[in-house]
Amino acid sequence: MxxxxxxxxxxxxxxxxxxxxxxxxxxxxxxxxxxxxxxxxxxxxxxxxxxxxxxxxxxxxxxxxxxxxxxxxxxxxxxxxxxxxxxxxxxxxxxxxxxxxxxxxxxxxxxxxxxxxxxxxxxxxxxxxxxxxxxxxxxxxxxxxxxxxxxxxxFDFAEPGKIDLEAFMNKNFRFNVEMKRFAYLTGRSLATFKRDFGKLYQMSPGKWLQNKRLQEAYHLLKEKGKTVSDVYLEVGFEDLSHFSFVFKKKYGLAPSKI
Structure with missing residues (x-):
């Protein structure tokens, strides 16, 4: 590179x-x-x-x-x-x-x-x-x-240390990065990250992220009046059609109808 x-x-x-x-x-x-x-x-x-x-x-x-x-x-x-x-x-x-x-x-x-x-x-x-x-x-x-x-x-060559998982995820769930990035930045291996996550939330990181992003999207659409095209990127989805599909599955309405 x-x-x-x-x-x-x-x-x-x-x-x-x-x-x-x-x-x-x-x-x-x-x-x-x-x-x-x-x-x-x-x-x-x-x-x-x-x-x-x-x-x-x-x-x-x-x-x-x-x-x-x-x-x-x-x-x-x-x-x-x-x-x-x-x-x-x-x-x-x-x-x-x-x-x-x-x-x-x-x-x-x-x-x-x-x-x-x-x-x-x-x-x-x-x-x-x-x-x-x-x-x-x-x-x-x-x-x-x-x-x-x-x-x-x-000249700080140290790797990220182990930090509070819940606080980190609540702050950074909107970022669209691979799971290994979240694990690394919280000072964990991917396996340890998934294990700690399961103990904390009783669900997988992927499931939690989708739910959290959908909840935030609903709030932005309903309370802030933002457009669907802005919201799906803002909350961490990378594909509009996938966002619309999972949103309708969760809330029973297309995001454009909120």
């Missing part, structure tokens, strides 16, 4: 996995990006820079400008690169320091000049590994110079 990612969309897009496995340093070239982390909606406009912390769930909507294209340039800072950097530059590993999952970075000339240097690789991938390492090292040095507190995220 390349560490330099260029995104370009001509239509509004909500597609993609809602999980951030590695830290990401991004530049919004054009259009608008909306990101929801389970607590807060973050909006990034043209010219904005952001830092996304690894091991977090995020929903995103990519909105191109009128008669234009959504464009973003991102640098993925993987764990091996950061481990190598920490050894070479004398940074000690830190554990579980609190850093917000989505950070809006205050504009700095270093960010723009760095992202401009990546322009040639938007259409032609950077295949020279030594040059790739140099660019990633430059990105890390810039982030540490402008935001020293990011060391608490960049």
């Amino acid at each position: 390349t560490n330099i990612l260029y995104s370009c969309y001509t239509n509004v897009s909500r597609e993609g996995e809602q999980f951030i496995p590695e830290h990401v340093f991004s530049y919004q070239i054009s259009g608008k990006l909306q990101m929801y982390d389970g607590n807060k909606l973050h909006v990034f406009e043209e010219g904005d820079f952001r830092f996304l912390k690894r091991n977090h769930l995020v929903k995103f909507t990519k909105i191109p400008p009128e008669n234009g294209e959504f464009k973003a340039l991102s640098v993925r800072l993987d764990q091996q690169t950061l481990r190598d950097f920490s050894r070479e530059h004398g940074y000690n590993e830190v554990k579980h320091q609190h850093v917000e999952p989505i950070l809006s970075l205050k504009h700095d000339p270093l960010y723009k000049s760095f992202m401009d240097s990546l322009t040639p690789y938007q259409l032609k991938p950077l295949e020279n590994q030594k040059l790739m390492t140099l660019k990633l090292t430059e990105a890390i040095l810039i982030l540490l110079q402008t935001n020293p507190e990011l060391a608490g995220a960049l």
